[in-house]
Amino acid sequence: MRPTFSIIFFTVMSGAGYGLWILMALASLLIWPERPPGNGMAEVAWPNLLPCGLAAGFLLVSCGLVSSLGHLGQPQRAWRALSQWRTSWLSREGIAAILTYLPVIGIGSAIFHDGRMPVDAMTGGDPLAALWMSSEMRTVASILLLAGSVATILCTANIYACLKPVRAWHNRHVVAGYLLIGIYSGALVAWALAALPQGQIVDLRVLPVLVAVFAFATALLKHRYWRFIDHDPASSTADATGLGSLGNVRSFEQPHTQENYLTHEMGFRLARKHSRKLRTICLIAGFALPALLALLGLAWPSLSAPAAWLALIGGMSGIFVERWLFFAEAKHTVMLYYGARNAD
Amino acid sequence: MTGLPPPAARKLGLVIDLDTCVGCHACAVACKEWNEGGAFGPLPDQDPYGAEPHGVWFNRVHTYEVQGFGPSSAGSACKLAASAPSQGAPTHPESRPSTGERPVIPDPANAMSVHFPRSCLHCETPACVTVCPTGASYKRAEDGIVLVDEDKCIGCQLCAWACPYGAREFSAKRGVMQKCTLCVDRIYNETLDEADRQPACVMACPTRARHFGDLGDPQSKVSELVAERGGYALMPELGYKPVNRYLPPRPRRAGGTKPETRPAAEPIDTAQMSPLLRWVDRVLSR
Numbered sequence: 268m269r270p271t272f273s274i275i276f277f278t279v280m281s282g283a284g285y286g287l288w289i290l291m292a293l294a295s296l297l298i299w300p301e302r303p304p305g306n307g308m309a310e311v312a313w314p315n316l317l318p319c320g321l322a323a324g325f326l327l328v329s330c331g332l333v334s335s336l337g338h339l340g341q342p343q344r345a346w347r348a349l350s351q352w353r354t355s356w357l358s359r360e361g362i363a364a365i366l367t368y369l370p371v372i373g374i375g376s377a378i379f380h381d382g383r384m385p386v387d388a389m390t391g392g393d394p395l396a397a398l399w400m401s402s403e404m405r406t407v408a409s410i411l412l413l414a415g416s417v418a419t420i421l422c423t424a425n426i427y428a429c430l431k432p433v434r435a436w437h438n439r440h441v442v443a444g445y446l447l448i449g450i451y452s453g454a455l456v457a458w459a460l461a462a463l464p465q466g467q468i469v470d471l472r473v474l475p476v477l478v479a480v481f482a483f484a485t486a487l488l489k490h491r492y493w494r495f496i497d498h499d500p501a502s503s504t505a506d507a508t509g510l511g512s513l514g515n516v517r518s519f520e521q522p523h524t525q526e527n528y529l530t531h532e533m534g535f536r537l538a539r540k541h542s543r544k545l546r547t548i549c550l551i552a553g554f555a556l557p558a559l560l561a562l563l564g565l566a567w568p569s570l571s572a573p574a575a576w577l578a579l580i581g582g583m584s585g586i587f588v589e590r591w592l593f594f595a596e597a598k599h600t601v602m603l604y605y606g607a608r609n610a611d
Numbered sequence: 612m613t614g615l616p617p618p619a620a621r622k623l624g625l626v627i628d629l630d631t632c633v634g635c636h637a638c639a640v641a642c643k644e645w646n647e648g649g650a651f652g653p654l655p656d657q658d659p660y661g662a663e664p665h666g667v668w669f670n671r672v673h674t675y676e677v678q679g680f681g682p683s684s685a686g687s688a689c690k691l692a693a694s695a696p697s698q699g700a701p702t703h704p705e706s707r708p709s710t711g712e713r714p715v716i717p718d719p720a721n722a723m724s725v726h727f728p729r730s731c732l733h734c735e736t737p738a739c740v741t742v743c744p745t746g747a748s749y750k751r752a753e754d755g756i757v758l759v760d761e762d763k764c765i766g767c768q769l770c771a772w773a774c775p776y777g778a779r780e781f782s783a784k785r786g787v788m789q790k791c792t793l794c795v796d797r798i799y800n801e802t803l804d805e806a807d808r809q810p811a812c813v814m815a816c817p818t819r820a821r822h823f824g825d826l827g828d829p830q831s832k833v834s835e836l837v838a839e840r841g842g843y844a845l846m847p848e849l850g851y852k853p854v855n856r857y858l859p860p861r862p863r864r865a866g867g868t869k870p871e872t873r874p875a876a877e878p879i880d881t882a883q884m885s886p887l888l889r890w891v892d893r894v895l896s897r
Binding site for chain 2: 268338339340341342344345347348349350351353354355356357358361426429430431432433504506507508509510512513514515516517518519520521522523525526527528529532533599600601604605
C-alpha cells in the first residue's frame, strides 16, 4: 500500500496525543486522587504536568486530525463522516475523537480557572468551595478522558484491522500495536514534559519506568507482527482469477500500459525491498535507544532532562518509520490480478 | 445508510464468458463512453491527451497466459520433462512443493491465453459499503446494485482498500470514488428501446461474452448459463458473496500444435505401370 504522509502523520501524532491523555487521565485518577491539604493550588498551577500534558495532547491530537483531512478528496464534506457509526470504524473514530475533546475541555478550563484564582480569595471561607473542579468531577472527567482516548485509538486501529484484503492489517497484532504505541509515545512526550526546567513534578520516576516497559513490550509485539506478515500463505493470480484448475496462470498483458489508480495505490513495493534495514532502524531508534535512555535517567537523575528529550526525538523518529512500514509493506489482494504472488 | 439491506430476491449482475472473450477492450471503452455522459459521470482523465493519461475505468481487461499441467501419464510426462526441463516449472508460481500429486509439467498443447475483464461484482455482502463513513456508498435493496452517491462521498478511499477485486477507483479530478453502476441509468431507462436496456459493456461486446440478468432467479437465462457452463465466483473464500459469475474456458481440442502425422504410403507395384508413369514416379520421388 502506498504510504501517505497525511495518514502516517495523523496516526502517529494523534496516537501520541491520545496516549498522553490516557496517562494524564490515569495520573489524575491514581497519582493525584486527593488534594494535598492546605496546598490546593500547587497541583493544578501552571506549568504542572497535568495541564501541560493535556495541552500537549490537545495540540498533537488536533494536528493529527487536521492532517487526516488532507487525505480526503472532498475535505469540506468531512462532517458527513460522522453519520455511519453503525457500520464504519472510520465514522466511529470521528465521533470518538470529537467526544474525547469534551472531558479535556472540561478539565482544562477548570484548571485554568482554579489555577488563576488569587490566593487571598481562598483565605476567607472555604477555599475548596470556590474551585470549579471538585474531586468527584475530576474523577468523572478523568474516566471519560481515559475511555474516550482508548476508544479513539481502538477505532483508528480497527479501520485497518477490519480490511480483509490487506493481510498485514487484518490480524490481531494491529489493534494491540496501535494501543501500545499510542501509550508508549504518550509516555515519551510525558517524560519530556516532566523534564522541562519548570516542570513541577512531585515524583515522576514512574515515567521513565513506563517508557522502558512499553518500549520493550511494543518492540516484542512488532517483532511478532513482522514475523507474522513475513509468512504469507501462498496465493497467486491463479487463486484470484479462479483459473488455477486449468494450469499455471501468468499475467501476460495488463489492462493499461500506464500505471493506474489501483497499481499506484496498492502496488507499492519499495518498502518490502528495504524492510530489513528499516525495521532495524525502527527498533534501535524507536525502542532500544529510548529504553536505554530511560534506564540512564533512572540511574542518574541529573541526566534525566537531556535523556528524556533525546528519547522523545529517537522514539518518535522510530515510530514514524514503524508507521511508514505498516502502510508501505502491506500487500493488497487486488495486486494478484496484476501478477503479484505471495509465497510462503 | 451503509448498513446492508436484507437479502433481496433480485440480484442483478453480469456473467462473463472467459471462453469467448477476445480481449478487445470494447466493453471497457463503451463503459467509459456511456458513463462519461451518464447519470454518474463524468469520468474525467488527468492529462487525457498527454504522455501519462490517468483516470478511472470501471472495467479493466487483463490477459493471462494459462499453461496446462500436461498429461499425467508417466511415459509422456517423463518425455516432456526430459525435452523441456527448464521451461515451465521454475518460472511458474504454482510449482509448489505441497501439491505433489499434481504434475506440474506444462503441456504446450494446452497453453492458452485467457482475457479477463474485471469490474465490480456487486457483492451480496460488500465491505466497500459497510466501511464507508458517510453513507455515500450503498447497496440497493431492490436489485442489489452497489452504487456511490458522488455528492456525499468525501474521497477517503477506504472503500477501495476494502475491495479485494479492485472495483473502486478514486477520481483525482473529482475528488470522489467512482465505480461500475451496472449502467443503472440504462437498464431502467424507458427512453431506450427495450433491447437496449442493458449495460453498455454488454451491448458493446462483439463476441457476446458478457451477459446481463437476474442471478437471483434460477430460471433466468444468465442463471441457466451459469448452471450449464459451471460459472464461478471470484475468491468466494473471502466471504463477500460476489453476484457476477465467470464462465471458465472450455477445454481446447487436443492436438492443435502437435506435428501432423502423414497418412501411411500405399504400396505401389511400379512394374505394372507404363514407362511414362514410371518416369513420373521416379522424378516426383526424388
